[in-house]
Amino acid sequence: MERPDGPEIGLELDRASVAARSAIAGKKNLAGGDATGAERVLGGGNEELLTRKVASIIRDMIVQDILPPNTKLREKMLLEKLGDQIATSRTPLREALKVLASEGLVRLVPNKGAVVADPDISEIADMQLILSTLEGLAGDLAARRATGQEIGEIAATHHEMLAAFHRNDRFAYFKFNQLIHKKLVAATRNSALIDIHDKLNSRLYRIRYKGNLRHQEWKEAVEEHELMLQALQRRDGPGLALLLASHFGERSELISLSDHGPTAADADESS
């Protein structure tokens, strides 16, 4: 697997992501990590900031299979791996692992410590189905509720994603792509939807990137995003809902097949 120089890009994008969410929540947040629902409850102090950054770096390592499923996350090993990117100690590391456990990316096993989660195929398919439904609903609401400025910001992120596509930088593409989906959901202004989407999306984070790497019709996914942006810009709720639901929905079953054979590899989740 390729390993683009992700974490730096990740942090930069994550700051934008956090800023976007903070604007929606109407509160100031200077955090630098990729905050999710679980992380947002942590607040904004320095220790929390460090925890968020550590969680963000480990999350990216899990996503890129630098830490594959079932890897035992020993503190010493993690501190060594993190050492290149951030100065941290055991306490923020432990807190970061709790955050990742609440997202479902890490399992905390009594007497054994933390292990990278390995959700089974049916769990993944179940989550994909719900996520596709939520994305469709979000499209419908966002097309009606997004401000002109929010649509402009989504368009700008879309063009950054296109640039990543053209330079064949899959990890940056993935990050911008995630940001677009998160911004769309944030524009619904439905806090329950934002919260549930955030949790499910975190759990599927690694799977989505994996799908992205395998996807042989990457260009098709980019074209779907073009259509989505156009639907948003003309505020076509039903149209955007259909595009988003199918962007995820039809692939939920195929992901399970692709895990066991090459036949469905080209139908993977590519968003």
Ligand SMILES: [Zn+2]
């Ligand atoms: Zn997408």
